[in-house]
Amino acid sequence: MxxxxxxxxxxxxxxxxxxxxxxxxxxxxxxxxxxxxxxxxxxxxxxxxxxxxxxxxxxxxxxxxxxxxxxxxxxxxxxIARTFQNLGLFPYMTVLDNLLVGRHIHFRTSSWALALGLGQREERAFRAEAEQLLERLGLAPLKGAVVGFLPYGTQKFIELARALMARxxxxxxxxxxxxxxxxxxxxxxxxxxxxxxxxxxxxxxxxxxxxxxxxxxxxxxxxxxxxxxxxxxxxxxxxxxxxxxxxxxxxxxxx
Amino acid sequence: MLAQLIVSGLASGSLYAMMAIGLILVYKTTHILNFGYGDMTMFSTFIAYMLLTWYKLPFAVAFLGAIACGFLLGIIVDRGFLKMAKNAPITSLFIATLGIGMILEAVAGWVWGYDTKPFPYIIKGPPVLLGSVVIRRHDLLVFAIAAAIALLLFAMFKFTDIGIAMRATAQNKRAARLMGINVGQIATWSWAIGVGLGALAGVLIAPIVFLDLTRMILVMIKAVAAAVLGGFTSLPGAIVGGLLLGVMENLTIYMPAALAPLKTTFVFLLIIIVLAIRPQGLLGESVGRRV
Amino acid sequence: MRRFILWSGALCLLALAPLFLRSYTLYILNMAGVYLVATLGLNLLTGYTGQLSIGHAGFLAIGAYAGALLPAKLAVPFWLSIPLAGIISGLAGFILLIPALRLTAIYLAIATLGFGAAVAEILPRWTAVTGGYQGMKVPKAAFLGLTLDSDVKLYYLALIIVILMILLARNIVGSKLGRAFVAIRDQERAAQALGISLTKYKASAFFISAFYTGIAGALYSFVVGYISPGEFDLAKSLLIFMMMALGGMGSIPGSVVGAVFLTFLPHWLSGFRGLQQFIYGAALVLVVIFAPYGIWGFVRRWTMPDKLQRLPRPLRAVVEFVRG
The missing domain is CATH 3.40.50.300 (P-loop containing nucleotide triphosphate hydrolases)
Known part of the structure; x- marks a missing residue:
C-alpha cells in the first residue's frame, strides 16, 4: 500500500x-x-x-x-509536515524559535508546568537539537537572527529545517x-x-x-x-x- | 406604535450611518480605526455652535463652518500627525487618533466650557403626521440630507477621479500606486471627507442629544457598531448597519421590563450573533483567505 | 554572576523604596502595579497572540468585584481571594473565545468593546451583590493576622504580585506556549500545519489574559479600598490598551514601562483643568511619532550594542542589564 x-x-x-x-x-x-x-x-x-x-x-x-x-x-x-509557497515562517521570531515551533507537538511538558517555569530540560534538549540542525545547514551563526530580515533563499532553507524538526x-x-x-x-x-x-x-x-x-x-x-x-x-x-x-x-x- | 418606533429608529439610524461612513472611508484607505472621531465631531459641532450662538450667524453658515472645520481637521490629522509617524504600526496610529481626540477635548473645554449646552434645531414647527405616524421635522431633514449624502458619495465613487482612485486604493494599495495614484493624497482626501461627514452628522445629532465634550464619543461607538454590523468595508453596508442599529435600539422597548436597563448589552449581543453567523458583516467582503 | 548582582540590587531598591517615598507616591506606585499586571495580561493577548481587545476594563471589573466580594460575602480568606478573582475573570475570558474563533481584527475588537459595555451595564444593576451605582467599600486585606491598612503594606503586596506575574509571563513567553501565541499572531495557517490548535491556544490566551487582568482588578480593589461600576468604562479599557501599545506590544519590559509611565503622567501634570488632558494627548501623539514601536522599542533601538561602545564599562553593564 x-x-x-x-x-x-x-x-x-x-x-x-x-x-x-x-x-x-x-x-x-x-x-x-x-x-x-x-x-x-x-x-x-x-x-x-x-x-x-x-x-x-x-x-x-x-x-x-x-x-x-x-x-x-x-x-x-x-x-505530515509542509512548507508554504510564500513562506510560512514567523517573521518576528528568531531562527531558533522558528525551529522550536516545529517541535511544538513533541513537547511533553504541560502548559501549566511551563507557566511555572518547569520543563527546562526538554526545552534545552530541543534547543540543542535545533542548533545541531542549523550547524549542519551552515546556518548556525544565524540562530539568534530575526527571520524576517534574512534573505529569501535562506528563509526557504529555514522553513525546510523547521519541517524537519517536526519529525x-x-x-x-x-x-x-x-x-x-x-x-x-x-x-x-x-x-x-x-x-x-x-x-x-x-x-x-x-x-x-x-x-x-x-x-x-x-x-x-x-x-x-x-x-x-x-x-x-x-x-x-x-x-x-x-x-x-x-x-x-x-x-x-x-x- | 411599531411603525412609529421604526421611523424614529430609522432617523437616528441615518445619523449613525453617516458617521459610520466617515469611519469606513478612513479605514478602507488607511486601515486606521479613527477613535478620535467622536472628539473631532464634537469639535466641529462646537464650531457651528459658536457661529450660531456667539456670532448669531445664520444656520447655513454654521453648517458649512462645521463641515469646513471637519474637513480641515481631517487634513491636519493626516498631514500633520499620521504622515509623520510613517513607520508606525496600525495599532500605534489608532492610539495617535485617541491622543488627538484628547487634545481636541482639552482645547474645546478651554474655549467652550465644560457644561452641557442645548443646540438649536435647524427647522422648527409641529411634527408631520403620516397616517398614524408622527415624524419630527428634524427627522425629515435628516432623511433628506442622508439620502443626498448617499447619492453624492455614490456619484463620487462612480464618476470622479478622486472617488475612483479611492476605490482603487482601498482594493489594493500597491496596484493603485503602480497605476500612478498618489496613495498618500488619497488618504488625506479620505480623512478630510470622513471627518467632514462626522461634522455634518454632529450638527444634526447635537439638537437631539445636546452638546458637551464627551457625548459624541457615545455616538461614535454606535457608529463603530453600525460600521461593523455592515461589514466595515462596504458603504452600503454602513447604511444598512446604521439603519438596522437605530431600529434595533428602538425595538428594545419590547424587551421584558426587567431586562430593559440592559439595552446596550442586548444591542451588542445582537451584533455579535450577526457576526458569528456572517463574520464579514452583513455586506462586507468575504474575509476568507487562500494560502 | 553580574546579572545576579544587578537583579538583587534592583530588588533591594524596590524593597527599600517605602523608606524614601511619600505615602502618596507609594499609592501611585501601587496603582502602577495594578495597571502593570493588567497591561501584561492584555499584551499576552493582543501583543503576543494578535487578538485585539478594547474591553479589558470588563475583566478588571470582574476581578475587582470578585476580590472584594469573596472575602466580604463568602468569608473567603484574602490570600485565596486574589487568585480566585483571577480564575473567575479567566473563565469569563472564555466568553470572548467564541467570537475570537470566528472573527478577525476589527470585528473582534467590537465584540470585546461590547463585552466591556455589557459588564459596565450589568454591574450597577445587580444591586443585591454589587451595591449598585454607589459602589461598595472593600474590606481591608488581612494576612496571617496582619491587616494591610496602609499604602506601605499594600506596596509590598503589590510588589510581590507584580514580581510573580512578571515571572509567570516570562515563563509563558519563553516556552512553547508563548511561541504558539506568536505563531498564531503571525501565520495562522503555518501554525496550524505545525500542530498548533487555534481553539486551544486562543482559549489559553484569553484565559491567561483575563486571569492577569482579574488579578489586577482584585489588587485594584484592595489598593483603592472602594469600588464602583463607573470606574470600569471604555476609557479604562483604552487606558490599558494605550499602556500596552505605548510601552511596546509583544514585550514584557514594554508593559512595565508603559503602565508605569501612563500611571504617573497624569500625576506629574497638575495644573488648571484641561492642561492634563492636553499634555496626555500630546504625549500619546509624540510617542507614536517618535517611538512607533513603543517606548521599549525606542529604548532597545538606542541601546544597540554598537551604540554603547562609548559608555564606561559599569554603566554599559547596567544598560545591557536593563535592555535584557
Missing part, C-alpha cells in the same frame, strides 16, 4: 472546478513531483491534505488512515526553490535528497522549476485544469504529448 493515497479528489471554488476526480499515490521513501501549469490545482492539493479546505468529493488516506476526518492541526500528528514522515514542499537562483536551486535539490535519505522521509513537492523536478524526483504527476494528465518517471513525462501540449506557450526548461 502506498503511503499517501489520493482518490477521486474533487474541489470547487464557487463555480470553478479546481480539482476534478484527481487520483494519485505516493510510495514510501520516494521523492514525487506534482507539476502543472499555473492554476492547475497543485497548491489546492496541498491545502486539502493540510485540511484547510474541505473537498467536494473523494478520499485522502495516509498510511491507511482517513485524513479527511482530521482538523488542520491534527495532520502533523499523523506525520514528520511525509514532507509536502510547496515550491521549495521559488525565487532562488540556479546555485541555490541546486543546493536545495541536494539538500532535499540528503534529508530524504538521512531521515528516511517521503517527499511530495510542487514546483515550477523543471531543473529541480527532473533532477531529484523519482516520479512525477502532471496536473492540468484539476485533472491528472500524466504520471511516470521524469523521462516518461517529459516526452508525453499531453504534457507538452499543456505546457505549450509556457517555456519548458529542461536541465
Amino acid at each position: 502506498a503511503m499517501l493515497e489520493v482518490e477521486e479528489l474533487t474541489m470547487r471554488f464557487g463555480g470553478l472546478k479546481a480539482l476534478d476526480g484527481l487520483s494519485f499515490a505516493v510510495e514510501e521513501g520516494r521523492i514525487v513531483g506534482l507539476i502543472g501549469p499555473n492554476g492547475a490545482g497543485k497548491t489546492t492539493v496541498f491545502n486539502l491534505i493540510s485540511r484547510f479546505y474541505q473537498p467536494v468529493g473523494g478520499r485522502i488516506s495516509f498510511q491507511g488512515k482517513d485524513l479527511l476526518r482530521l482538523k488542520p492541526h491534527q495532520v502533523l500528528q499523523l506525520g 514528520a514522515k511525509l514532507l509536502l514542499l510547496d515550491e521549495p526553490v521559488a525565487g532562488m537562483n540556479a546555485a541555490e536551486t541546486q543546493m536545495m535539490g541536494q539538500f532535499i535528497k540528503r534529508v530524504r535519505d538521512e531521515y528516511g522521509l517521503t517527499v511530495l513537492l510542487v514546483e515550477h522549476d523543471m531543473s529541480l523536478v527532473m533532477g531529484i524526483c523519482e516520479r512525477v504527476v502532471v496536473l492540468d485544469f484539476g485533472r491528472k494528465i500524466a504520471e511516470g518517471t521524469p523521462e516518461e513525462v517529459q516526452h508525453n504529448p499531453a504534457v507538452i501540449e499543456a505546457y505549450l506557450g509556457e517555456e519548458v526548461e529542461v536541465a
Whole structure:
C-alpha cells in the first residue's frame, strides 16, 4: 500500500472546478513531483491534505488512515509536515524559535508546568537539537537572527529545517526553490535528497522549476485544469504529448 | 406604535450611518480605526455652535463652518500627525487618533466650557403626521440630507477621479500606486471627507442629544457598531448597519421590563450573533483567505 | 554572576523604596502595579497572540468585584481571594473565545468593546451583590493576622504580585506556549500545519489574559479600598490598551514601562483643568511619532550594542542589564 493515497479528489471554488476526480499515490521513501501549469490545482492539493479546505468529493488516506476526518492541526500528528509557497515562517521570531515551533507537538511538558517555569530540560534538549540542525545547514551563526530580515533563499532553507524538526514522515514542499537562483536551486535539490535519505522521509513537492523536478524526483504527476494528465518517471513525462501540449506557450526548461 | 418606533429608529439610524461612513472611508484607505472621531465631531459641532450662538450667524453658515472645520481637521490629522509617524504600526496610529481626540477635548473645554449646552434645531414647527405616524421635522431633514449624502458619495465613487482612485486604493494599495495614484493624497482626501461627514452628522445629532465634550464619543461607538454590523468595508453596508442599529435600539422597548436597563448589552449581543453567523458583516467582503 | 548582582540590587531598591517615598507616591506606585499586571495580561493577548481587545476594563471589573466580594460575602480568606478573582475573570475570558474563533481584527475588537459595555451595564444593576451605582467599600486585606491598612503594606503586596506575574509571563513567553501565541499572531495557517490548535491556544490566551487582568482588578480593589461600576468604562479599557501599545506590544519590559509611565503622567501634570488632558494627548501623539514601536522599542533601538561602545564599562553593564 502506498503511503499517501489520493482518490477521486474533487474541489470547487464557487463555480470553478479546481480539482476534478484527481487520483494519485505516493510510495514510501520516494521523492514525487506534482507539476502543472499555473492554476492547475497543485497548491489546492496541498491545502486539502493540510485540511484547510474541505473537498467536494473523494478520499485522502495516509498510511491507511482517513485524513479527511482530521482538523488542520491534527495532520502533523499523523506525520505530515509542509512548507508554504510564500513562506510560512514567523517573521518576528528568531531562527531558533522558528525551529522550536516545529517541535511544538513533541513537547511533553504541560502548559501549566511551563507557566511555572518547569520543563527546562526538554526545552534545552530541543534547543540543542535545533542548533545541531542549523550547524549542519551552515546556518548556525544565524540562530539568534530575526527571520524576517534574512534573505529569501535562506528563509526557504529555514522553513525546510523547521519541517524537519517536526519529525514528520511525509514532507509536502510547496515550491521549495521559488525565487532562488540556479546555485541555490541546486543546493536545495541536494539538500532535499540528503534529508530524504538521512531521515528516511517521503517527499511530495510542487514546483515550477523543471531543473529541480527532473533532477531529484523519482516520479512525477502532471496536473492540468484539476485533472491528472500524466504520471511516470521524469523521462516518461517529459516526452508525453499531453504534457507538452499543456505546457505549450509556457517555456519548458529542461536541465 | 411599531411603525412609529421604526421611523424614529430609522432617523437616528441615518445619523449613525453617516458617521459610520466617515469611519469606513478612513479605514478602507488607511486601515486606521479613527477613535478620535467622536472628539473631532464634537469639535466641529462646537464650531457651528459658536457661529450660531456667539456670532448669531445664520444656520447655513454654521453648517458649512462645521463641515469646513471637519474637513480641515481631517487634513491636519493626516498631514500633520499620521504622515509623520510613517513607520508606525496600525495599532500605534489608532492610539495617535485617541491622543488627538484628547487634545481636541482639552482645547474645546478651554474655549467652550465644560457644561452641557442645548443646540438649536435647524427647522422648527409641529411634527408631520403620516397616517398614524408622527415624524419630527428634524427627522425629515435628516432623511433628506442622508439620502443626498448617499447619492453624492455614490456619484463620487462612480464618476470622479478622486472617488475612483479611492476605490482603487482601498482594493489594493500597491496596484493603485503602480497605476500612478498618489496613495498618500488619497488618504488625506479620505480623512478630510470622513471627518467632514462626522461634522455634518454632529450638527444634526447635537439638537437631539445636546452638546458637551464627551457625548459624541457615545455616538461614535454606535457608529463603530453600525460600521461593523455592515461589514466595515462596504458603504452600503454602513447604511444598512446604521439603519438596522437605530431600529434595533428602538425595538428594545419590547424587551421584558426587567431586562430593559440592559439595552446596550442586548444591542451588542445582537451584533455579535450577526457576526458569528456572517463574520464579514452583513455586506462586507468575504474575509476568507487562500494560502 | 553580574546579572545576579544587578537583579538583587534592583530588588533591594524596590524593597527599600517605602523608606524614601511619600505615602502618596507609594499609592501611585501601587496603582502602577495594578495597571502593570493588567497591561501584561492584555499584551499576552493582543501583543503576543494578535487578538485585539478594547474591553479589558470588563475583566478588571470582574476581578475587582470578585476580590472584594469573596472575602466580604463568602468569608473567603484574602490570600485565596486574589487568585480566585483571577480564575473567575479567566473563565469569563472564555466568553470572548467564541467570537475570537470566528472573527478577525476589527470585528473582534467590537465584540470585546461590547463585552466591556455589557459588564459596565450589568454591574450597577445587580444591586443585591454589587451595591449598585454607589459602589461598595472593600474590606481591608488581612494576612496571617496582619491587616494591610496602609499604602506601605499594600506596596509590598503589590510588589510581590507584580514580581510573580512578571515571572509567570516570562515563563509563558519563553516556552512553547508563548511561541504558539506568536505563531498564531503571525501565520495562522503555518501554525496550524505545525500542530498548533487555534481553539486551544486562543482559549489559553484569553484565559491567561483575563486571569492577569482579574488579578489586577482584585489588587485594584484592595489598593483603592472602594469600588464602583463607573470606574470600569471604555476609557479604562483604552487606558490599558494605550499602556500596552505605548510601552511596546509583544514585550514584557514594554508593559512595565508603559503602565508605569501612563500611571504617573497624569500625576506629574497638575495644573488648571484641561492642561492634563492636553499634555496626555500630546504625549500619546509624540510617542507614536517618535517611538512607533513603543517606548521599549525606542529604548532597545538606542541601546544597540554598537551604540554603547562609548559608555564606561559599569554603566554599559547596567544598560545591557536593563535592555535584557
